[in-house]
Amino acid sequence: SQQGEEDPQALSIQEGENATMNCSYKTSINNLQWYRQNSGRGLVHLILIRSNEREKHSGRLRVTLDTSKKSSSLLITASRAADTASYFCATDPIQGAQKLVFGQGTRLTINP
Amino acid sequence: GAVVSQHPSRVICKSGTSVKIECRSLDFQATTMFWYRQFPKQSLMLMATSNEGSKATYEQGVEKDKFLINHASLTLSTLTVTSAHPEDSSFYICSVTGDPTEAFFGQGTRLTVV
Numbered sequence: 001s002q003q004g005e006e007d008p009q010a011l012s013i014q015e016g017e018n019a020t021m022n023c024s025y026k027t028s029i030n031n032l033q034w035y036r037q038n039s040g041r042g043l044v045h046l047i048l049i050r051s052n053e054r055e056k057h058s059g060r061l062r063v064t065l066d067t068s069k070k071s072s073s074l075l076i077t078a079s080r081a082a083d084t085a086s087y088f089c090a091t092d093p094i095q096g097a098q099k100l101v102f103g104q105g106t107r108l109t110i111n112p
Numbered sequence: 113g114a115v116v117s118q119h120p121s122r123v124i125c126k127s128g129t130s131v132k133i134e135c136r137s138l139d140f141q142a143t144t145m146f147w148y149r150q151f152p153k154q155s156l157m158l159m160a161t162s163n164e165g166s167k168a169t170y171e172q173g174v175e176k177d178k179f180l181i182n183h184a185s186l187t188l189s190t191l192t193v194t195s196a197h198p199e200d201s202s203f204y205i206c207s208v209t210g211d212p213t214e215a216f217f218g219q220g221t222r223l224t225v226v
Contacts, residue, residue, distance in 0.1 A: 030212065030213065031212060031213065033213075033214065033215075035215075040203070040220070040222065041219060041220060042116075042118070042205055042217035042218050042219045042220045043156075043205070043207075043215070043217045044217070045113070045214050045215065045216070048212075048214055088155060088156070090215070092212070092213040097161075098144065098209050098213055099146070099158060099161065100146075100158075100209075100213065100215055102155045102156045103155060104154070104155045105154075105155050107153070
């Protein structure tokens with residue numbers, strides 16, 4: 001399956017700053033999801049945004065979706081050292097039979 | 113959400129031997145489970161879709177005779193890496209899908225073939 005693209009591949013910021021990660025994809029989708037992965041662990045679901053939604057919030061997370069540009073962004077506000085992890089977007093293609101397509105991921109490092 | 117338990121978390125095996133990885137859905141009956149492989153600092157690559165009571169569906173390029181998948185019940189899928197070689201060393205992760213398509217992942221298995 002084709003992988004989505006994420007940028008940046010790596011991001012290092014100071015604690016308290018905001019972190020923004022971007023995701024682009026290729027096909028029409030039912031929804032787009034963001035996941036977090038700590039080193040050597042499984043993925044944890046963060047947030048899901050449906051194709052008819054443009055923005056969604058969950059705590060310090062804000063996700064936007066632009067289906068015309070086939071892109072999404074994840075904003076983490078007031079970052080904390082514990083936010084250090086890899087973040088992946090995943091799309092649910094309309095004809096994907098429940099198979100999620102994952103982006104390349106962004107490795108986020110929050111410096112105390 | 114669903115709780116998925118994967119075992120073992122780490123395994124080291126000798127080249128030529130087989131290794132079995134278990135994926136259990138503890139509180140969710142999963143007719144479908146997914147197996148992924150992840151290389152260091154890379155994304156997840158879907159290997160196969162495990163279907164309860166029937167044959168698994170493998171992605172292009174994945175050898176079905178090397179990566180044997182069995183999904184004998186609604187709560188258990190197993191992935192057996194047969195005749196393992198060092199190039200099979202990787203991080204293997206399973207998942208189940210809830211509604212609508214939110215995925216719940218196991219903790220992953222770090223396989224090292226020596």
